[in-house]
Amino acid sequence: xxxxxPVAGCKDEPLYAIGARFxxxxxxxxxxxxxxxxxxSSYECFTPYPxxxxxxxxxxxxxxxxxxxLGGGITAVLIALSMELIPSTLIYPLIVDGKPLNLSALPxxxxxxxALTLMIGAITxxxxxxxLGGMPRLNNPMFAWDLFCAESYRGFFLAVEANxxxxxxxxxxxxxxxxxxxxxxxxxxEAPEGR
Amino acid sequence: xxxxTDAPDLSVLARPPQVxxxxxxxxxxxxxxxxxxxxxxxxxYAAITLSGTFxxxxxxxxxxxxxxxxxVWGSNSPCFWAWDITNFIFWVSMAHxxxxxxxxxxxxxxxxxxxxxxAAEAMTVFAIVCAGVYPAIHIGRVWxxxxxxxxPNSYGMWPNFSSPLLWxxxxxxxYLTVSSLFWFAGMxxxxxxxxxxxxxKIRKFCYGIFSLGWLGTTRQWRHxxxxxxxxxxxTSVLVVTVTTIVASDCATSVVPGWHATIFPFYFMVxxxxxxxxxVLTLLIPLRVVYPQLKDLITPSQLDKVCKLLLMMGxxxxxxYVMELFNAWYSANTFERGAFWERFNGSCAWYAITCLSIxxxxxxxxxxxxxxxxxxxxxxxxxxxxxxxxxxRFMIVTSTLTHDFLPSSWGNFHPTIVDILTATGTLGIFFTxxxxxxxxxxxxxxxxxxxxxxGTQPTFAHNSTGEGH
Numbered sequence: 276x277x278x279x280x281p282v283a284g285c286k287d288e289p290l291y292a293i294g295a296r297f298x299x300x301x302x303x304x305x306x307x308x309x310x311x312x313x314x315x316s317s318y319e320c321f322t323p324y325p326x327x328x329x330x331x332x333x334x335x336x337x338x339x340x341x342x343x344x345l346g347g348g349i350t351a352v353l354i355a356l357s358m359e360l361i362p363s364t365l366i367y368p369l370i371v372d373g374k375p376l377n378l379s380a381l382p383x384x385x386x387x388x389x390a391l392t393l394m395i396g397a398i399t400x401x402x403x404x405x406x407l408g409g410m411p412r413l414n415n416p417m418f419a420w421d422l423f424c425a426e427s428y429r430g431f432f433l434a435v436e437a438n439x440x441x442x443x444x445x446x447x448x449x450x451x452x453x454x455x456x457x458x459x460x461x462x463x464x465e466a467p468e469g470r
Numbered sequence: 471x472x473x474x475t476d477a478p479d480l481s482v483l484a485r486p487p488q489v490x491x492x493x494x495x496x497x498x499x500x501x502x503x504x505x506x507x508x509x510x511x512x513x514x515y516a517a518i519t520l521s522g523t524f525x526x527x528x529x530x531x532x533x534x535x536x537x538x539x540x541x542v543w544g545s546n547s548p549c550f551w552a553w554d555i556t557n558f559i560f561w562v563s564m565a566h567x568x569x570x571x572x573x574x575x576x577x578x579x580x581x582x583x584x585x586x587x588x589a590a591e592a593m594t595v596f597a598i599v600c601a602g603v604y605p606a607i608h609i610g611r612v613w614x615x616x617x618x619x620x621x622p623n624s625y626g627m628w629p630n631f632s633s634p635l636l637w638x639x640x641x642x643x644x645y646l647t648v649s650s651l652f653w654f655a656g657m658x659x660x661x662x663x664x665x666x667x668x669x670x671k672i673r674k675f676c677y678g679i680f681s682l683g684w685l686g687t688t689r690q691w692r693h694x695x696x697x698x699x700x701x702x703x704x705t706s707v708l709v710v711t712v713t714t715i716v717a718s719d720c721a722t723s724v725v726p727g728w729h730a731t732i733f734p735f736y737f738m739v740x741x742x743x744x745x746x747x748x749v750l751t752l753l754i755p756l757r758v759v760y761p762q763l764k765d766l767i768t769p770s771q772l773d774k775v776c777k778l779l780l781m782m783g784x785x786x787x788x789x790y791v792m793e794l795f796n797a798w799y800s801a802n803t804f805e806r807g808a809f810w811e812r813f814n815g816s817c818a819w820y821a822i823t824c825l826s827i828x829x830x831x832x833x834x835x836x837x838x839x840x841x842x843x844x845x846x847x848x849x850x851x852x853x854x855x856x857x858x859x860x861x862r863f864m865i866v867t868s869t870l871t872h873d874f875l876p877s878s879w880g881n882f883h884p885t886i887v888d889i890l891t892a893t894g895t896l897g898i899f900f901t902x903x904x905x906x907x908x909x910x911x912x913x914x915x916x917x918x919x920x921x922x923x924g925t926q927p928t929f930a931h932n933s934t935g936e937g938h
Contacts, residue, residue, distance in 0.1 A: 304927045325691040325695055326688075326926060335688065384631060386640070387636070390641045397652070397701055427686060428662070428667065
C-alpha cells in the first residue's frame with residue numbers, strides 16, 4: 276500500500292519502514308506517546324542530540340551499560356591482582372630490603388590494580404556503547420532516504436518499522452500526518468550492488 | 471504580603487548564557503562544522519610547517535639518541551634524571567586539566583565547560599602523547615622497553631610490581647587509553663554530523679568509518695549518555711591516581727627534597743594549574759582565528775578558567791611555602807640542606823624563576839580587569855606554563871644534584887639534543903592540535919545543542935528534572 280507515499284530506496288525491494296520528519300522535539304515526543312498508545316512497538320526516533328523525556332515516552336529501560344562496566348571493573352581487579360601477585364610471590368619473588376611478601380605487602384599492588392581497573396572499565400564502557408547501539412555498522416536501511424541522510428543532523432525523525440504487528444501503511448500515513456509529521460516516506464531497502 | 475513589584479530582581483542570579491547572541495542549534499552546527507568544511511586557511515599551513523619541522527627535528531634527535539646512547543643528553547651522575555623526566559612530568563601534568571575540565575565539571579553539571587571540553591580533552595590526549603615520548607627512550611636501551619611489561623619470557627624474569635616506576639607505566643598507559651577513548655567516544659555523534667554534511671566521497675567515507683554508523687537513535691543516545699557519565703566518573707578518578715603515581719616516583723625515594731607526603735597533592739594542583747593555563751593558551755588564539763567561536767567560547771567561560779587557574783595557583787603557592795616550612799620544622803639536616811641548596815646552590819636560578827612566576831602571576835587573576843583582558847590572559851597563561859616547567863626542572867634536577875653527600879654533588883647542563891628533543895615535543899603537541907582543529911569538530915555540538923534554551927521538549931522538564 277506504500278505507493279500512496281513518496282518512496283525512498285528501491286521500490287521492488289521489501290519495505291523497511293515508514294518515516295516522517297517532525298518540526299519540534301515536542302511534536303516528536305507527542306507522536307511517540309500516541310504511537311505507543313495505539314499499540315505500535317517497533318519504531319525508532321532519530322534526533323541530533325539527546326532529548327529529555329523521549330526515552331521515557333518510548334518506555335525504554337535504563338541502559339545496562341553501568342552493570343557491564345561494573346563487571347568489567349571486577350574482572351579487571353582479578354586480572355590485575357593475579358598478574359601482580361602470581362609472579363611476585365610464586366614465580367619470581369623479588370625481595371627488596373627484606374620486606375615481606377605476605378598480606379602486609381598488599382598496598383604496593385594497589386596502584387596498578389586501580390589503573391588497570393579504570394582502563395578496562397573505560398574500554399568496556401566504550402565497547403558496550405558501540406555494540407549496544409548496534410554499531411559499528413557500514414550501512415543502514417535508513418540511508419536509502421536521501422532527506423534523512425541530508426537532514427538527520429538537525430531534524431527530528433521517526434521511523435515505524437514494517438515488522439511492527441500493527442503496521443499498515445495507509446493508517447500510519449494518516450496517523451503520522453495528524454501528529455504533525457512532514458515528508459512522510461515509505462523507505463524501501465536499497466537494491467543490492469550489481470543488480 | 472508582597473506584590474509583584476516588591477519581589478527581588480532575580481535576574482542577577484541567572485547563569486551567563488552558554489552561547490551568546492541567542493544562537494540556535496543550527497547556527498552552532500554551522501559554526502563548528504564550518505571550521506572543518508571551509509578551505510584550509512594559509513596560516514594553518516604556515517603553522518603546521520613550523521610545528522612539523524620542530525617535531526621532525528625532535529624525532530631526529532630521538533633517533534640520534536637511540537643509535538648513539540643517552541650520553542648525548544646532559545644527564546650525568548648524580549643527575550640521572552634530567553630533562554627527560556622534567557618534560558615527562560611537565561606534559562603529563564598539563565594533560566590533567568583537560569580531563570578535569572571535561573570529566574569533573576561534567577559530573578558536577580558545570581555546563582559552562584561544554585564548549586571548551588572537547589578541545590581540553592584533545593589537549594589531554596596530545597600532551598600524554600608528548601609525555602609518552604620520554605619514558606620509553608629514557609631507559610637508554612630502547613629495545614629492552616618490553617622489560618617494563620609483564621610479558622612471560624625465556625629469561626623467567628618479571629618486573630618489580632612494587633616499584634613506582636612500574637606503576638607509572640601502567641598509570642600512563644591507562645591514562646592515554648582512557649582519555650583517548652573519552653575523547654573519541656564523545657566525538658562519534660559529531661563525526662556523524664560531518665559525515666552527513668560531507669560533500670566529497672573521501673570525506674563521506676572517512677567520517678563514515680569513524681562515526682561507526684551512528685544514527686542518533688534514542689537507544690543509541692541512551693547508551694551514549696550512560697557511557698559518558700561512566701567515563702567521566704572513571705576519568706575523574708584516573709586524574710587523581712595518575713598524578714599521585716607520578717608523584718610517587720619522587721616521593722617514595724629517600725632523596726631529601728623528594729621524600730615528602732605532600733608530593734601527590736603538590737603534583738595534582740600543579741597539574742591542574744598548568745593545564746588550565748594551557749587551555750587558555752590554546753583557546754584564546756582559536757577565538758581570534760575563527761571569529762564565529764566568539765559566541766561559543768565566551769569571555770565568561772574563559773573568566774571561569776582563569777578563576778580555576780587562580781585557585782590552583784594559590785594551592786601551588788601554599789605547597790611551596792609548606793614545603794619550606796616542613797624542611798625547617800623537620801629539623802632534619804639533609805632536608806634543610808636540600809632546600810638551602812635549592813635557593814643558594816648552582817641551581818638557584820631554576821627555583822627563583824619558578825617561584826617568582828608561580829607566586830605572582832596567578833595572583834593577578836584576582837582582578838576582573840586582568841581576567842577580562844584576553845591578550846593579557848594569553849601572555850600570563852604562557853608565563854604560568856614557563857613557571858611550571860621550571861618547577862618540574864627544579865624538583866627533578868636541583869634535588870638530584872644535591873643529595874646527602876656533598877662529595878657526590880654535581881650539576882646539570884642541557885645539551886643541544888636535550889633542547890631540540892624538548893622543542894620537538896612542543897612541535898608534536900602543536901602539530902597534533904592543528905590537525906585536530908582542521909579535521910574533527912572542536913566542540914561537542916550535541917552537548918551544546920542539548921543544553922541550549924528551547925531545544926528540549928517543554929513538558930519533559932517537570933517529569934525528568936535536571937537531565938544531561
